[in-house]
Amino acid sequence: MSASPLAPAWLGYPKDVNQLRAIEWPAGVGRDSEGELSVQGLLVSDLAKEFGTPLFVLDENDFRARAAEFKRAFDTAFDELCGGVDVYYAGKAFLCTEVARWVTEEGLRLDTCSGGELAVAQAAGVPAGNLSLHGNNKSVAEIARAIELGVGRIVVDSLDELERVAVLARNTGTRANVMLRLTPGVHASTHEFIATAHEDQKFGLSIQPGTSGTSAALTAIGFAAKHEWINLLGLHAHIGSQIFEADGFSLAAQKMLAVLSEAKERFEVELPELDLGGGYGIAYTQADEPSTPQLIATQLAEVVKTTCAELGLAVPRISIEPGRAIAGPSTFTLYEVGVRKDVSVEDGVGGTNPRRYVSVNGGMSDNARPVLYDADYTAVLANRVTQSDAIISRVVGKHCESGDIVVRDVYLPEDVSYGDLLAVPATGAYCWALSSNYNYLTRPPVVAVKDGVARLIVRRETESDLLARDMGV
Template sequence: MGAVWPVTHTRGDEGAMTVGGLDVRALAAEFGTPLFVVDEEDLRSRARAFATHFADAFAAHGATCDVYYASKALLASRIAGWMEEDGLGIDVASGGELELALRGGMPAHRITLHGNNKSDAELTRALEVGVGHIVVDSTTEIEVLSTLAVSLGRVAPVLVRVTTGVHAGGHEYIATSHEDQKFGLSLASGAALDALRAVHAAPGLELRGIHTHIGSQILSIDAFRESAERMLGLRAAFAAETGVEVPEVDLGGGYAIAYTADAEALDPAVAAQEIADAVAAALATAGGSWPALSIEPGRSIAGPAGITLYTVGVVKHVSLEDGGERQYVAVDGGMSDNPRTIMYGAEYSAELAGRQSQAAPALSRVVGKHCESGDIVVRDVELPADTARGDLLAVAATGAYGRSMASNYNAVLRPPVVAVRDGAAQVLIRRETLDDLLSWDVAPS
């Protein structure tokens, strides 16, 4: 089973939770709640583990494999700097993510720009700074990027996003390689091969390779194996037709993490070995030389390294149809800082963080403060029956997508992100203020 809480998580005085050597009560007192807390040691050790395991596994075949951090999971300029120091690249999907990555010191050539509908401004900026890859997602984008590159006197390094037809992952909305969705160019219909031809022929474009991403929260190596077979088959078909063997293949990622104690996580060491072996087998069938490989682990670096701290407000008990009772625990955040429960039916773990309790466990639901009945943070969890107003509550595995998907619904302010390590805390993203909120509003004249 995968670890749910960060690696430095423990219980200290009076049973209070500590992370990174700091008591969560002290963190809440200093920074307020809701609060995203990132265990720097955990996050960076996961990043280094992916880089090391995949480099070693592919080196055994005489090949290379680079790892790209998913900025959409959690991004601050300091995190981009950590990834640069730890040997990773970074993938971005917007102009804003690109600027944060650059601000953190990530070299442009180690940045990959994704997106199904990039603006002219985003493509222009990527060309100007010299990103390492632009992943094209449509024939329209191929034409637009070619025109922009020629006008700027630049050459765009291009990967073609391929929809392989391998369906993997959890919720329908995070499975990204079936035919009926917005990303990529279909392998089955021939659109991917047509795109390779178009990029190869277009002025201002350099065809670097092919890219795919089959989904998120994936546990089965079989899905990656099948995807690799199809990608390398496409590479071989293009080489047979044109004599051009594209030098790079990005196999994406989407490795699963554990959100609850009984859930599984994909072990990066095992994944690296099995994926490297799968690529070797696929190459033996398809033919050709080894490409330079890359992967994008997604949430599996940031997700387990983060927790969210809340303060409990109202606690109420409701009767259930089966004669039982549920304890509703309302906290000072909700769907504005974690929409994944309402969007995907995601499950989470929660515990009292500021103390230990000897009270009996009660079937509970952690809910937010928003004007929505679906504003649920943790749908089903056992919490002490004496949970009360003022208690600190921690939700595990929120390092990925909590802050990056946060909103101002109900004009609620977005929480800060604080990194902890060796008894010290540093703010990565400050808490929004009412002045921030009001500054966006255009007052009546």
């Protein structure tokens, strides 16, 4: 067999269809002596028997190690500049009470985006001072709750919201800790829907001058710096998601530091903190070659040091917000194969080529990223190895949508058949978090494996759960 004309340019024909590309998988994943996929020595077939499929399998040791690595790398790079870095785990990637406890134990803080995520953090016992509340349209109840709890910071997204925070803070007699989210105008090479630093989108305060000649960012800084019920900590920027190089972060840092300098000159206020956001990319397929926390931290530290010296600024306390880069590679999804079907696809020059469709017992309800962002994944036959040839395949779900695609292009063994297990790596971020009950499928459980022991940290939904809110029952 040879490469298929239907395969994208980045997808090479595998020399060994059973091989795992280590960068795509948790550190504890490998194949046992018989060739079955295992995590910390636990066979996937045993996990499937105990917990069912679809199943999110999370390597807790790997998750914790990635969290600790970010903290260690950035602390080391910024130690002499500002005493280290505050690392906020971006809970929107994947959050439950256990994860909230893990990141706290590893020395990280927690970024939340809603009252629900705040509730999870509270239930997990995360200290309020270690919490951040994000969101472009926070409700009055969410803001009031954050102020009442005494969260470390509320990241304010607009002038509207800033005024609302000030009123609520005054009403409760508590100064609100605030950071202002700005749009630095840095283009990140990523999907349009997850690029968040350009002007024409819903997030942040623009640094570009408006019709009055003053930017929304500077207007907000002037208001907040003088308001008696607002404790303005600093500025925040987030340029997007799934970014592989440090260049975009470096440019954003330069622009944000320039705003800090202008604020110092205009309002005689030197803001002590700067958050450079997250968005660090991970490997989903062989097309992806992400950087390391160490390389990004080192480059950013040099840029911050040089820029602050040029502007005559004291180096602010830096914070960052990795989510995907911690949760994503730590988890894979385990599916069971059902129907398979071969189709002939026209090649545009009068010929046809075969494509294998492999249907699994999940789909867009547990991984919406392919249909939302055209995201690419890979997959492997998990319950056994094979000497079969590889065939270009498409892994699809069981939903009533033609766009219900889990893996668009992958070479799978020709002998994959009913009852086999497929594993899709790098599903720890924005998969369970975006999961739904479309077609009334129940959402999968999440199993954490620590030191060779598996335990449920999120149970599988049941049909009773689905019917619990149906008032006609």
